[in-house]
Amino acid sequence: RKEVEQDPGPFNVPEGATVAFNCTYSNSASQSFFWYRQDCRKEPKLLMSVYSSGNEDGRFTAQLNRASQYISLLIRDSKLSDSATYLCVVNSGYSTLTFGKGTMLLVSP
Amino acid sequence: DTGVSQDPRHKITKRGQNVTFRCDPISEHNRLYWYRQTLGQGPEFLTYFQNEAQLEKSRLLSDRFSAERPKGSFSTLEIQRTEQGDSAMYLCASSISGSLPEQFFGPGTRLTVL
Numbered sequence: 001r002k003e004v005e006q007d008p009g010p011f012n013v014p015e016g017a018t019v020a021f022n023c024t025y026s027n028s029a030s031q032s033f034f035w036y037r038q039d040c041r042k043e044p045k046l047l048m049s050v051y052s053s054g055n056e057d058g059r060f061t062a063q064l065n066r067a068s069q070y071i072s073l074l075i076r077d078s079k080l081s082d083s084a085t086y087l088c089v090v091n092s093g094y095s096t097l098t099f100g101k102g103t104m105l106l107v108s109p
Numbered sequence: 110d111t112g113v114s115q116d117p118r119h120k121i122t123k124r125g126q127n128v129t130f131r132c133d134p135i136s137e138h139n140r141l142y143w144y145r146q147t148l149g150q151g152p153e154f155l156t157y158f159q160n161e162a163q164l165e166k167s168r169l170l171s172d173r174f175s176a177e178r179p180k181g182s183f184s185t186l187e188i189q190r191t192e193q194g195d196s197a198m199y200l201c202a203s204s205i206s207g208s209l210p211e212q213f214f215g216p217g218t219r220l221t222v223l
Contacts, residue, residue, distance in 0.1 A: 004151075034211070043200060043214035044152065087151050095140060095204075096165060097212060099151030 003027060003098045006088050010104035017078045021103050023071040023088030032091035033064055035073045037084045038102065044087055047073075078107045111135060113215035115201050121221045122191055129187045130218045134203030141184050142212060143176055144200040145169065152200055158184060159206060191222045 006023045013019050025033075033050035048055065050062040050071055061074040071088055088100040114133045122128050134141045140159050144152035155174070156166045160181040170176075173191075178184040188195055198219050202212040 043216050045214070046211055049211070089151075095157055095159070095206075096142065096154045097152075098154070101149065101151050 002100075004088055004090050004100040006086075006100035007103045009102075010106055012106045012108065013078050014108055015078055015080060017107075018074065018076050019078055019105060020075075021073045021086050021088070021105075023073075023100055025069050025071070025088075025090045025098075027090070027092045027098075028069060030069075030090045030092045033062075033071050034089040034091075034097070035060075035062060035071075036087040036089050036099070038087055039084045044099075047086070075105075078105075080107050080109065083107045113201055113203050113213055115199075115215040115218050117218055118216060119219050119221075121223065123223050124191060124193060126191055127187065127189045128191060128220065129185050130199055130201075130220075131183060131185050132201030132215060133183045134201070135213055138203035138205050138213070139181065140204045140206055140212075141178055142202040142204075143184070143186050144202065146198045146200055146217070147196075155186075188220075191220075193222045196220055196222045 004025050035047040036044040037047045038044040048057050050064045054063045059076045063072045085102040085104045087102045090098045116131045142157045143155040146152040154167050155170050156176050158178040161178050173189045176186045198217045200217045201215045204212045
């Protein structure tokens with residue numbers, strides 16, 4: 001089983017749609033969780049950290065379920081500029097990050 | 110620009126040649142990481158430094174790979190006797206110890222081995 005698994009994608013949605021990404025992780029000792037965004041041929045950039053209580057940043061909502069070892073990202077009112085690959089990322093108590101393969105999102109007019 | 114910088118941005122080499130990449134982290138960041146990313150995959154951890162000490166190396170880092178951070182500032186990643194399978198994007202990231210482990214990535218060096 002891979003350490004971090006994500007929906008395979010791609011997700012094709014129209015502008016204004018709501019889209020949800022799912023992620024599971026295998027290491028129950030994992031301590032920190034993130035969503036990174038990566039545009040085509042660019043470096044990953046932190047989108048948001050994920051807290052146990054859930055957190056929201058504008059149109060983006062992240063949820064964490066430690067019991068199920070599950071992380072989600074919800075994007076409301078999708079914009080064309082949201083088109084990118086979304087990477088689920090886990091830090092397991094050491095300094096390194098473990099990335100999922102990413103889920104590509106394509107938002108069309 | 111005070112972000113992470115990497116040089117070169119692109120490198121094309123022939124199989125068997127040695128290549129070296131450089132990373133300059135954000136100036137106050139004492140942790141530096143190297144990752145490798147191939148098409149359709151997320152970045153995979155290679156190695157990490159805290160100041161000048163190399164604290165962790167992935168099993169992905171074969172004997173042909175070596176990384177240094179001699180003065181705790183910039184770092185170099187050398188690949189000896191390159192193979193076609195080494196073709197990838199090599200990403201550098203930096204962070205500050207003692208805080209949330211948010212890492213800031215550089216633009217990467219894209220290596221093509223012919």
